[in-house]
Amino acid sequence: MLDWLIIGGGIHGTYLSLYLTRRRNISPDRIQVLDPYPQPLALWHHFTANTGMSYLRSSHAHNLHFDPFSLITFTRTRAGQPLANFIEPYGRPSLALFNAHSQLLIERYKLDTVREIGRAQGLQRLTNGWRVETDSGSLEAKNVILAFGNTERPYWPSWAREAQTSGANIHHLFDPTYNRTVPDGETLVIGGGITAAQVATTLSLQSPGEVTLLMRHEPRLHQFDADLGWITHQYLDNYHQETDYTRRREMIRAARHRGSMPNDIARELDQAVQHGLLNLRIDEGIHVRLADNKQSKSMTLELASGENLKADHIILATGFETSRPGGVWLDTAVSQHALPTAPDSFPIVDQRLCWSPGLFVSGSLAELEVGPVARNFVGVKLAAERIGDSL
């Protein structure tokens, strides 16, 4: 029986494996990370490549090491120095730098050797821990951390899902099986936040004048997707004093700047528009009409305003589902083991993020305790400290 099994080996799960082994001295042979992808951070690499982003939204301090200065220290080494590339404010690292530093940590601390390839499909309580059923057998551990979010569940507006079912050339940027390529013909990007702006700007440089970004609202400018006060006592004290979980959910909703982007991204977007590379429309898609000629890829998107937009290819940048992650197997575990949930169905956990003896959460599953930044990089740092306190 393992001491720790972490379910999900993306940003959160990989960080937790580093934290537990290097900060809390758990022996690497007592811990495993279960994830369907052989390499750590697979979805992170896929989504960021699809987006075409150059810099992270968060500061260099929110890197994959528990030492906030680790990434800066890396830029002073022979390997890291040529990659030293940041954007202000907050010293946000380039994606290439962040990824190289993460890869260095994975190799240095052999984080790929604690991985088990597979997908959790069930959870059984044992007298001294948990049995996790996977698609390739079962694993037993005294402690289990649920460290996955909704990153395998991209959000599809209903009109887009309907169009896709009818055979329209429409993809979600966060579909794990979709590899964005240079567009062929008129491309329509749908979405109102940083990712939509980044992918539309990237595509407009590759196919000038052939890309339209459709946003439901004017760009909403926020440096981060939740203010920095949510990492400190400034807002968290008040949040933790609130004992009504419905009110806590409302506080999270109000705090998270969904569909927002920082100034630099808005500026690049504006420049692409001003130079005639990109068309920007503020409106909302409601229905796709396919061409009568079945050979043609062309389609028409009907807009809420009554106008139409023509496209050969639609790319959704509409984020992820917001309901409780996990799906059916976790729903079953919740009812089978009477795991406590709030009215929004998210876990009610204690201060150590413990949902039931030996069962812990990170990421959006920990949101009602960690707060609005729970799913971000800094969220797993806050989560790891709390889970580590149970040792």
Ligand SMILES: Cc1cc2nc3c(=O)[nH]c(=O)nc-3n(C[C@H](O)[C@H](O)[C@H](O)COP(=O)(O)OP(=O)(O)OC[C@H]3O[C@@H](n4cnc5c(N)ncnc54)[C@H](O)[C@@H]3O)c2cc1C
């Ligand atoms: C393009 C983009 C840019 C972002 N930039 C930033 C940023 O700059 N700063 C920031 O703080 N945040 C950022 N985020 C938000 C967030 O920090 C990232 O999405 C981060 O990857 C979330 O980490 P995660 O571990 O929850 O998800 P992931 O990295 O996607 O990992 C989850 C893993 O769990 C696995 N999994 C799911 N279900 C199971 C199961 N049943 N069994 C086993 N494994 C399972 C998945 O396959 C996946 O490998 C960004 C997000 C995106 C999409």
